[in-house]
Each structure stands twice: as structure tokens, then as C-alpha cells.
Amino acid sequence: MTDIPLNGIANGTVARPRRDIGLKRRYAAERRFRIYGVLAISVGIVFLAVMLVTIIGKGYTAFWQTTATLPITFDANVIDPENKRATDPNVLITANYPKLAENALMAKLGINPDDKVAARKLKGFLSDGARAQLRTMVTDDPSIIGTTRNVEILVAANIDSAFKGQIDLSVDESRRKVSDQQVTWMKQLAAEGSLAEHFNKGLFTFGASSRPETSGMGVAIIGSFYMMVIVLLLALPIGVAASIYLEEFAKKSRLTDLIEVNINNLAAVPSIVFGLLGLSVFINFLGLPRSAALVGGLVLTLMTLPTIIIATRAALAAVPPSIRSAALGLGASKMQMVFQHILPLAAPGILTGTIIGLARALGETAPLLLIGMVAFVADRPATPLEPSTALPVQIYMWANEAERAFVERMSGAIIILLIFLMAMNITAIVLRRRFERRW
Amino acid sequence: MSLMLVFAAVLAIGAVAFFVGRQRALVQDDGKVKPHSRAHYHGWWAFLLATMPALLLLIVWGVGSNVYLQEHIKSQLPMQTADSPIASEKLAASLTTSLANGLRRLDPQTAANPPASFAELQPQLAARGVALAPDTQDYMIPIAVDANRMQDRLSLIGAILILAVSIGGATLGVSHVQVRARARNNVEKLVLWGLLGASTIAILTTIGIILSLLFQTINFFERVPLTNFFFGTVWDPRFAAAGSGGSEGQFGLIPLLAGTLYIALVAMLVAVPVGLMSAVYMAEYASPRVRAVVKPALELLAGIPTIVYGIFALVTLGPFLRDLSAALAGGTGFIQAQSVFTAGLVMGVMLIPVVSSLSDDIITAVPRAMRDGSLGLGATRSETIKRVILPAALPGIVGAILLTASRAIGETMIVVLAAGVAANLTANPFEAMTTITVKIVNQLTGDLEFNSPQTLVAFALGITLFALTLVMNIFALYIVRKYREQYE
Numbered sequence: 015m016t017d018i019p020l021n022g023i024a025n026g027t028v029a030r031p032r033r034d035i036g037l038k039r040r041y042a043a044e045r046r047f048r049i050y051g052v053l054a055i056s057v058g059i060v061f062l063a064v065m066l067v068t069i070i071g072k073g074y075t076a077f078w079q080t081t082a083t084l085p086i087t088f089d090a091n092v093i094d095p096e097n098k099r100a101t102d103p104n105v106l107i108t109a110n111y112p113k114l115a116e117n118a119l120m121a122k123l124g125i126n127p128d129d130k131v132a133a134r135k136l137k138g139f140l141s142d143g144a145r146a147q148l149r150t151m152v153t154d155d156p157s158i159i160g161t162t163r164n165v166e167i168l169v170a171a172n173i174d175s176a177f178k179g180q181i182d183l184s185v186d187e188s189r190r191k192v193s194d195q196q197v198t199w200m201k202q203l204a205a206e207g208s209l210a211e212h213f214n215k216g217l218f219t220f221g222a223s224s225r226p227e228t229s230g231m232g233v234a235i236i237g238s239f240y241m242m243v244i245v246l247l248l249a250l251p252i253g254v255a256a257s258i259y260l261e262e263f264a265k266k267s268r269l270t271d272l273i274e275v276n277i278n279n280l281a282a283v284p285s286i287v288f289g290l291l292g293l294s295v296f297i298n299f300l301g302l303p304r305s306a307a308l309v310g311g312l313v314l315t316l317m318t319l320p321t322i323i324i325a326t327r328a329a330l331a332a333v334p335p336s337i338r339s340a341a342l343g344l345g346a347s348k349m350q351m352v353f354q355h356i357l358p359l360a361a362p363g364i365l366t367g368t369i370i371g372l373a374r375a376l377g378e379t380a381p382l383l384l385i386g387m388v389a390f391v392a393d394r395p396a397t398p399l400e401p402s403t404a405l406p407v408q409i410y411m412w413a414n415e416a417e418r419a420f421v422e423r424m425s426g427a428i429i430i431l432l433i434f435l436m437a438m439n440i441t442a443i444v445l446r447r448r449f450e451r452r453w
Numbered sequence: 454m455s456l457m458l459v460f461a462a463v464l465a466i467g468a469v470a471f472f473v474g475r476q477r478a479l480v481q482d483d484g485k486v487k488p489h490s491r492a493h494y495h496g497w498w499a500f501l502l503a504t505m506p507a508l509l510l511l512i513v514w515g516v517g518s519n520v521y522l523q524e525h526i527k528s529q530l531p532m533q534t535a536d537s538p539i540a541s542e543k544l545a546a547s548l549t550t551s552l553a554n555g556l557r558r559l560d561p562q563t564a565a566n567p568p569a570s571f572a573e574l575q576p577q578l579a580a581r582g583v584a585l586a587p588d589t590q591d592y593m594i595p596i597a598v599d600a601n602r603m604q605d606r607l608s609l610i611g612a613i614l615i616l617a618v619s620i621g622g623a624t625l626g627v628s629h630v631q632v633r634a635r636a637r638n639n640v641e642k643l644v645l646w647g648l649l650g651a652s653t654i655a656i657l658t659t660i661g662i663i664l665s666l667l668f669q670t671i672n673f674f675e676r677v678p679l680t681n682f683f684f685g686t687v688w689d690p691r692f693a694a695a696g697s698g699g700s701e702g703q704f705g706l707i708p709l710l711a712g713t714l715y716i717a718l719v720a721m722l723v724a725v726p727v728g729l730m731s732a733v734y735m736a737e738y739a740s741p742r743v744r745a746v747v748k749p750a751l752e753l754l755a756g757i758p759t760i761v762y763g764i765f766a767l768v769t770l771g772p773f774l775r776d777l778s779a780a781l782a783g784g785t786g787f788i789q790a791q792s793v794f795t796a797g798l799v800m801g802v803m804l805i806p807v808v809s810s811l812s813d814d815i816i817t818a819v820p821r822a823m824r825d826g827s828l829g830l831g832a833t834r835s836e837t838i839k840r841v842i843l844p845a846a847l848p849g850i851v852g853a854i855l856l857t858a859s860r861a862i863g864e865t866m867i868v869v870l871a872a873g874v875a876a877n878l879t880a881n882p883f884e885a886m887t888t889i890t891v892k893i894v895n896q897l898t899g900d901l902e903f904n905s906p907q908t909l910v911a912f913a914l915g916i917t918l919f920a921l922t923l924v925m926n927i928f929a930l931y932i933v934r935k936y937r938e939q940y941e
Contacts, residue, residue, distance in 0.1 A: 040833055047835035051734025054727045055747055058805045062754050065765050072768070255651035263645060264652070275927070277655045282856060282926040283919065284863020286890050287662060290915040293897065294665035316658050323655070349641040370756075377758025380865035380890070384897045406760045406866075413764050413870060421768065428761055439756040443749055 073425025079214035080174040084118040087162040111148040115140050115167055123199055135195050141168040143228035171226040171419035173200060221392040226419030231427050233391045237307045237402030244311025245318055245375050250368055253322030261330040262352050281320035288317045289381030304386035305401035314375040325367020329360035362449030366442045373438040379406040405431050456515050459612045463619045467504040470623035474499030477630040490637035498636040499626030501643055507619035514611040522604055529596045548589050553597035555585055567594055669912035676906045677704055688876035690907045704910050708876040712886030716872055717861035719797025720804055725854055728808025733838055736816040755806035763870030766799040788883040791873035800867045807857050815849035849936040855929035859922040865890040889914045
């Protein structure tokens, strides 16, 4: 028994040196390759993270809005100085409501009502939305005139930004949008507790407005909702019917081949082309109204159909032939087999595809721009035939505004849109995991 | 009787037919003879007979009576002369139509005998919230009243006809009910036709796209010569406000095409290596745990709408790159806030998940045996990937890249926000260029006159874009399909 039996040198024979096959080099290449892969994935993830963080960072403040709670005296002398409201209903519409709010603010701040200079500076403090707000209060209940109520009034966008600390107050006064005097008043009111941030309901209810503080995505949410309902009602049944025909009934022929190529191609046609289609067919040829959610819904339906068809066909094809044979063997007709056995088993897959298609339709902007949904719509649409906008289009419109406060709202709207989309996508992923069946 | 009401009535008749038919079938089944179809098929057959022909007639009647009414109005309008305030017969007819619609809002008495002058009528209509164009003429009022009367007559006749057809169908359907009647076969045959009809929608959409684009494009080329569009190097459409009749402009495709391809190229330079490497890593290296986290994350990246990417480029990345380049160069930056580079970079990131999911499918489709063979011969994993898997998957990957490139060419929102609107012809990636899609959006948003070359050019651009992507898609789909068959 030797101690070193395998050592060639000890045995006196010269071991041939192992042929250099570059193992070191090859392993290094292997490691490099792996690192490239990790890097590539990180690029995507890091970008996603940076994008989300910057958008959320810019937008989360949009969910709060500064309001001033003021004891407003509905002074009959201001609203109706000539006392004609009993005979002329227009008096209550055209009255000088901002004056009421201004008076209340002056009283609160202890400014002499005759101080014209201070009064002028005060003009930009409260939002112009106060006019409509107070007008609605009075026209809803004229008996309010002569009483004093505490009313929450939106402050102007600049004051809102300043109050949230987004305006650099160390800059010279002439180069920022808020004057020192306004800042002093702002602090005074805040100290008294009448100026405070509240949850921004207006972001979800207001329509378009030229003032950031009174603009919201109420119209856009309703418009998007209408469109999603239309897409769901049209694209799902048509898509499923088409897939059933192609997957279960169609014999291989020229026609079905053509349909197949068509569907695959339609899925890859740029979305803006569907906008052109909608403009010339639905609006110019069929005479449907511009900017209407109905037209948007139809365009998005055509766009979503291929996605749903492709997903549904995959889901139908995944149902094993044994189920088909069993159904047929028990005497079901082919139609009964499809509708009573295959379709229920394929439902989760169809649902997943539909949700993903809907999510894509919800985020789609380009075709909607062409059918006139870039519109200034202040009133909420009551039907899908009335002008409306859509969530992503609203974001686009805010992106074209210069004011800082609009950027904040835009980012807030993106957050809402992303929450909707994430919810839909995650539902789809979960559904797929949950019901994915290996036969 | 309005069409909606008729529609509801037809459905109600159908529902009655369904229940009567089913009941009749149930009653007839005395257990002696085996019925051919189950009872509800008899019900459905009666329902279909009651509703389908009637609804078809409803659509035909609705469209037909509208067309007839328009012709009727047109025939009654006096000839438009050159000095009349309304430019065309079409406009006069549409004014009369909206006047007729407005009259419907008034109470029946006034609507039947409206004041003879539009000046008197307008405040009454305005009080009901009907806003009419001020150049509506007095002579249109009697025509509108007449049109409304005729419309009432037409819809009454139509309603009676449709309901008669519906009731007739229902009776026929119910009378068909017999123990050995083949109701199921009838119903299934109709359903099959319905399914076939649904599947032709895809073809109809394509035909619709091609026809609508072609029609307007021909319209455009009647005003602007073909060569000026395809070989023009200057894009300067000028502005045609509504009513101005349109002024001369230059519509050169070249700068737009160059911008489109340049931005797409930058995007592909980002997306292809990164997307392909991620797909390779995910398919060959990643442990199931990593896969379970990263794959959904990439899917979320794919689920983010392009407008969000565009806004990120516009608000964050563009200004950041400009300031960064300014800091590097000391002074003014060499990267503009809106540039080919910014747009391409962001679009590239948007395309990463597209490339990676397409190539992931293709890489995993390479047969296990080829991988095992290579590993068994002593190749490292990366060598297997580089020398065996990627070459085997190459046709599929080329197809995937082509599909991605077609996405990049057709992408709109990112370039609208991040690439700029100036139609430059430059090789410097840090300057702004514009694309076909941006110009389509630009030309078609805002208050433009529809029949001017400024608007119609959007359709010529659209058909160029469609043709470009169509060729790429079909070629790519052909390659991918062929490749898939190879390993099946």
C-alpha cells in the first residue's frame, strides 16, 4: 500500500501536462455571459422602478388639495343689490359670488374692506371655482341668503402649491408666482386652522377646466368606463364566437387561412391606423358624433378583438380531445359539445385574455386622439353618445399644459390609471395561475 | 313609434314565442314517441323565427327611410344659387335636418304649426336647449315640418310591417313544433352561421381599413402629385383652418420616414440586446424562484400604457438628459429635451418585454435534445446557447425582431410626446426629428377642414404606415410559423 499511488512523479513517470483546452477562459466567458443576462434583466426592472418612483413622487400630492374654510355671509346686498330676485331668476345666476368669498376672507384676515391694494392682492388667493360653488349653493336653496355658513373653498393652484411646499420661497418675490403677502396670509390662515389639506375629491369628480384646482378626471373616468363596457359587450361575444368557429368548426380552406392571417396581422397593426379607420368609417361615413365614447368603444373593440380571439383559440385548443370524444360519445351534438363542455373548461383562459385585452384598450391613447376625444369637456356625459374624454387622453391633455399644478394632476391621473391597469393585469396573472390546468 | 320601442316589442314577441313553443313541445311529449329535440330547442327556434327576420327588416327600414327622407328634403329645397347664403345643397339639407330634429323637441302643437320666420322660432328652440346654426333660412321651416310628418308616417308603416313579420314568424315557429321536428338542427345551423359571421369581422376590419385609407388617399393625390409626396424632402403643410379652403403646402414624406426609421433603429438597438439577453437568462439560467418574480415584473412593464412612457420621457428623462449633457459640455447641452435619442431610448425600454416574451417562447421551443447533446459534449451553458440554441432559434428570433420593429414604427404616444414636431432631416441623434405617426396626430387634431390636403395627407401617411407594417408583419409571421412547424 503506497501513500501516494496516483502521483506520477513519485512513480518516476512523467505525467503529460493536461492539454490546455482553455477551461479558465471558457468559464470566465460563462460568468461574463451570465452577468450580461442579469444586467439585461436589471435594466428593465431598474427602469420600471425609476419610472414608477418619479411618477408617484410627482403625483401623490395631487390626492390632497388645500381648501380654506371660511364663514361666508350670503349678503343680500352683494347677491341681489336691487332686490329683484323674485321677478328675475337671472339675478341669482349672474350675481357677484366671488365677492362673498373675498369679503369673508378679508374679515378673517382682518383687512380693512376699503384697502384697495390688499383687495387686489387677495384676488388671486381663492380659486375662481368659488363662483360656481357658491352659486350652486344659493340656487339650490335661496333661503340661504342672509345667513352665514362655513364653506370649504378651494384656494388657487399657486397657493395650493405653496402650501404643499412645492414652491421655493427663497427665490426673489418677482420671480415666483406667490407674493410674500400671500404667503403671510397663507401662514396666518393655516395657524388659525382654516387653511388645511383635504382629500382631493374634485380630482375624481370635476371635468375639464382651465384652472388646475377645479379640473379633474370625472369626465375621463366616465368616458373610459363607457368604452370599457362597450368593448366588453362587443368584443367578448364576437371574439369568442369567432374563435369557436375557427377552432372547432372551420375546415381548413382558403377562407379560414385568410381569416387566420388577417387576425394575426390585425393584432400587429399600429393602433393609430384603427383611429384613422374610426374617423373615416364611424364618423365621416356613418355619421356618429365626434368625441363620443360610443365611437371610441367601437374603435377599441376592433383593436381588442384580435387579442381576445388569439387568447380564446389558445384556451380552446388546450382542452384535451378526450373531453370532446367523451361528449360526442354520449350523444351530444357538436354544438352541444362546444357550448356545454369545451367552453366552460376554456373559460379561465378566455377570461385572462379578455382582461389583458381590456387593460390594453384602457391604456390606449393614439386612436382616441383622432376621433376627437381630445376635447374640453366640462360636463359629465350622460350617455355614450355625448362628448367625453378618456383617462389616457386626459393625461395627454394635461401633459400639454404648462402650469406646475397640471403636472401634479397629470401624475396623479397616471397613478390612478396604473392602479386600474395593475389591478387588471394582476387579476389576469392570478387567474391564470389559479386555474391553469395541466391535462 | 320609435325604433327602440319596436326593437323592444320584437324581443318581447320573441320571448313569448320561446315560452309558447317550449310549452307546446312539453305538452306534445306524451312519452310514446321519442322527441327529436329537447323542448327548449323548439322554444329557441320559435324565438329566432320571430326575431331574426323582423330585426333584419328593422335595420333595412331604419337605414332606408333615413336615406329616403334625406332625398325628399333635398328635392324640396330650392336650387342653391351662387349668391345664396348657403354654400352647398348638402349644407342646406343638413341644416334642414337639424331644424327638423329641433322641432321635435317642441310641444306637438307648435311643432306642427311653427312660426313662419326663423327669427321667431329660434328663441323657442333655444329655450328647449336646441342650438341651431344662424344661417338656417325661413323657407326651410315648412320643409322641416313636412319632413317630420313624413318621418312619422314612415316609422308608423315600418313599425306595423316589422311587428307583422315578427308575429308571423312567431306563429310559424310555434306551428313548427312537433314531436319529431328537427328543431335542434335548425337552431344549430343558425348558430353556426352566427359564428361564421363573427369570424368574418376580422376580414371586414381589414377591408374597412384598406378601403377607408385608400379612398381618402386617392382624394389626397388628386390634389398633390404622387412624386411630391413620396420623394419630397420638405414637410411644410401650412395651416388650413376650417373654412379657409386650404392653402398650398409641401408634403414630403422623406423627413418623416427618416425620423420614423431612425427612432425605431435607436429603439431596436436598446431593445434587442437587452430583451434577447433577458429572454436567454430567463429561459436557461434563472431559477424557478427568480422566474416567478421577474416574469410578472416584465409583464407589468409590458402592461404600462405607452402614454406613461411618453410622459416619463417628456417630463423626466428629456430634461435630465439635456441638463446632463449641459453639465458634461459645460454650457449649453448637446442633447435637446426632445430628441431622437430620448424617444428611441424610452421606446426601446418599452419594447424590452415585447422582445423578451417573443424570444422566450422561441428559445424554449428549441428541442431539449439539442441542448442536452451540446452539454453532453462538454460545452458550457453559454457555449450551448451561443453555438446551438441561438442558431437553431435564429429564424424565429428574426421574426420576433421584425414584429418588434413594426411595433416601433407604429408607436405613437411616445414619439408624440418625446420626439418633437419639427420635420428635420438630420443624422444627429440628439436633435429632434418627427415621425409619420406624430404627423398623423398633428394633422387630425384641432379644428381643421376635413376636405383639405392638410387633413387628407394623414390618410396617405396612414396607408404608408399600414403598408410598411403589413409587409413586416406578414413576413415575420410567416417566418415564425415556418420555424414553429420545423420543431413540431
